[in-house]
Amino acid sequence: MSRPEGMRGSRRSLQVKFVPDEDVLKHISDDSGTKVRKDKAQLSVSVKRFVKKLENISNNEAQEILEEKNYVAALGICAQDPVGNGSDISGGEVYSFQTPKRSNKMAELASELAQTPEKNVAPDRSKCPEKMAKTPQNSKMFLLIHVFSLLFQSKKKEFVSTTPYRLRKRLAAPDPYLESESEYSASCSEEEDEDEQKEVSTVLSDQKTPAKTKSASTPPPRNSLAKKKKEQKMGNLVEEYFEAHSSSKVLTSDRTLQKLRKRRLDQKTLHDLLKNAPLAYAAEIRDLNQQHESLFSKWMLQLHLGFNIVLYGLGSKRDLLEKFRTSLLQDSVHLVVNGYFPSITVRSILNSITEEVLDHIGTFRSPLDQLEFITKRFKEDSSLELYVLIHNLDSQMLRGERSQQILAQLSSLPSIYLIASIDHINAPLMWDQAKLSLYNWLWYETTTFNPYVEETSYENSLLVQQSGSLALSSLMHVLHSLTLNARGIFRLLAQHQLEKKDNPSYPGLSFQDFYQQCREAFLVNSDLTLRAQLTEFRDHKLIRTKRGADGVEYLLIPVDDSTLTDFLEKEDEDV
């Protein structure tokens, strides 16, 4: 508990002055209006310096100053966040229920970039909100009481801080728990104000903490309200916890990749770029892999003894399995299943077994029948042996209950040897006891640190790269094959949609309006021609029609705004 000590020390040097809440709020709104986003470059410089300096930081006042400085810088960049977002959650609330990593300075620093506190505070006052944000980070989230007591400590600064009302409410709640701290708080208030001290001492001991000290400082009407709230919420720590968790508001900045002015990378360029980037720690990774490779013969033995092998751990296990295959399975019948492939199904696995391994031509009514057939064949012919290698047994397509059941039954056949890899953290949850006993797993930890190149390439990952460009190119492609008038019609619609992009409830352009506009632009001459044109668009999935509540037909382009903008720009270039 060296922290409050330091705080107190620093607080002494800080000039305490009373500012009414109204003033503060006004100030904030002024700030947010005028604040300009600082130069990003400057920030990163300061941030880098911070990284270096933080290396040897101890819990002393120097740190406070440093953090303060940095926080100001961080605030600078985050200040663009509008306060009028409708959320009154304080920084403290955002931070408090996370798994904090105090020791980890770098991440903390980065988190200040990644997370945007909602508050805009004038630099001279920034210290207090910073405390609000920091203190919970110090403590573990389980130590709620601790958190609150710390918050309480920092609450002393409320006179100058801009703590939103809600936080204050939270602070007022855990009174009973603060009794142990009461001595400390008393001493604090002593420093604050002599009159206040007197008032505090007159109240009951269990109520003498925050609300009362506040009562001295805040205007009377506000005070009574806070008191009422406090009484309602007294001791409801548990409820508070869940309240904090259930609040759907999440604070993140509103920045988008669009604003980054960064061209989106498609799959190919991404691949090329990554190929050129050197893989870090190649030597260590190779060592690690060699370690795993030494287990190959053991795996073989265990597979033959009726166990199946599952590999887990970070990193792609594809290469490892491939190596296993090439080194040991060359002469035996084996089947490689790329589970990460988005269109893989159990059925296709079973089909490849029946058709290619068992040379059976014919179809089956259900996978169960097929499985039965396979079982029968393998039981009849004991010389049949099959190695099945499944990369990513936990992939989207295979993780279903039924497919796992079938695979488990397949693997329980004595002459089918299964070796599979899993990656998802929750992968083991897909097996219940019955399946586990069918699989008869032996777990092997094979952390390879290899990048998941193949596995992620099929994934529609986060739309960072591909979807935009794909949609755009298809748009262009279709439109180029159309007449000039048709392109004009589409342009009109697109422009209209872009104009309305700020309206989230925009239903689309009604047909009548659209017809009017098209007529005015001399693109169509009759209702019918426009309809014919629209039908063509619809066939190419360029537009979507929707009937509104009033029976009017609305037209919408089902493409996101950014793509649409790009499209219009490209069109302009062409014209």
Next chain:
Amino acid sequence: QQIQENLNKQLLDNLVSFLSRSHSGFQEKTTEWTCRMKFREIPTAALVLGVNVTDHDLTFRGLSDVLQDNITPYVALLEAKDCPGIKNLMQKLMGQLMKCDIVVDSLEYEDCVQVSQNKIPCSMPSLISWYDSVTKKTDSETPSKKKNSSSRHWQSPPVVVIFKDMESFTTKVLQDFIVISSQHIHELPLVLIFGIATSPMIIHRLLPHSVSSLLCIELFQSLSCKEHLSTIIDKLLLTSRFPFKLGEKVLQVLINIFLYHDFSVHNFIKGFQLCIVEHFYSQPLSVLCCHLVDIKKRVYSLSHDQCENIRRLPSFRRYVEKQDSEKQIELLTNDSFLKEETEKLLEDLHVYHENYVRILRCLHVFTSSLPKYPLGKQIRELHCACLENRLWETEEYESSLQLARMLNKTDLVTMLQQCVEILMSSSGKEFDRAVEKLKEFLTQFQNLEEASQERDVSASPQKELQKKTDLYHLQKTLLELKESRRSKKLTKFEMLRFEVVDYIDSLVRRYLVPADERTLHEVVYFNAAAVLRGHLNAAPRTALHTALNNPHWYLKNQALRCDGGGISNKAPDICIVYKLHLECGRLINLVDWLEAFSTVVMAAEEPNADAASSDQVDDVIHARFIRAVSELELLGFIKPSKQKTDHVARLTWGGC
């Protein structure tokens, strides 16, 4: 490797025989009770099996085998996953019954094939007609055969349908099946057997009253899985039949998995098999782990390298150090001498095991009836304690001896008798003396009994005398009595009791030496508990977490070394991205994330890069970031979110 396969087979055989024996009780009951079939009620047996679902398979297989052998050829095993609808159920049922038929009577083979090829509609009438035809055929067959078959089965053998996992059947299917079959019960003697994992109440919950009233249910409780376990431990570990032994930690791991994870005997066996495999694979000297008869042969076929291996064993070294110098040299240089010595030692080890088991059982007889069970109720606990360290040095042993000194006579006598029986059953001459001693104790107790009877007679008049005196006198005499008792010497019985306990104690000290103090214990004991735990009870999440949090654990690079849970900025990309995402809430802004990432990476790469270049994020870093993020997505830490543009949702710890 041959040995180990043999062992595996023996293991499974053991299990199966055991299971079928445990269920033979049911069968007898079933036979009696199927006789009194009632009008329109289907006789039903509900088998409560407990939650160890994985074992049920074996149990049912054993059950159906026994049924087929003893009662009826027509047994069908149905599983919920095969029967999503009533139609599938009927199909499955028909298929199985007809297949059974094939097994019983090969003459009918072609018939049946024809029938199944015709794809007759699977319905109850067709089943009945099939049944009629089958029974008729059995009737019309030659007398000799009929006699033969009727000796095994009755005239009209019932059709037994076993529902393996009743809880997972759809209620509709079950109801329909029961209603339909109850209408045909006259023509088709049907018997149902439900396998139940939870409680018998489930039948009434699954089936409405109208349906369950059609059933005539009798409940059977199977043995609890714990009893299965103790039997298996008894048979596998506490015998000298198998040379292979489990070390203390390994046994503990296996038992823990059993008790805390699945209650599955099947898995326990699997773990045991794995132990065997691991032992034979990793321990080069495991060749010597074999039956006593083979030892001589194998020891002499040892190569020089293997001899060196023996010399390297820590337990053997300890042994060598205890010998005098000449012998030391001999042992370390002369291979053939070493071989002789090894053989002797292995034989010793074998004898030790035999004695160990006996004495362990004796001790268990004593300790298992003590109040509060200081050494555990089950023999496996005692076994673990003995393996762990010297039993007589533990507190629990101390307290149990204390308690044993307070046992009453009848208990003591019965215990002693049990011990004598146990020791007598051993073939070795080792225990002759012990047996004699114990017998002597027994006779002494008998003598005591007579003596004490006499004393009782003498004591009673004294009591009467006391009754006559007044209260004051009574108090006085009582005080005197107390005094005298305190100072009085122990009675003869107490003396004897002490002697017995001391003798048992001496036996324990002599024979229950922990195994790792024995020379060459490495040969037969498997002790790599960590390996076992890793393979059976793996923690993939922990592994992932360590890899992401502390890459140094895996990649032995100094640059990655970091102080106390932190992470250096030179870590692999995915670790950095992961660390950054840990600091975020439920939603993560990709832009901010990317920026933070590039800051960190740039700081690591070129600490003195000029500010201007960092304005735009480098393409390569961008690509690296994308890769890391999509890897995290693959690992299930994040998922794309539609709530806000360019945001991802966090899925794990603390994010909520």
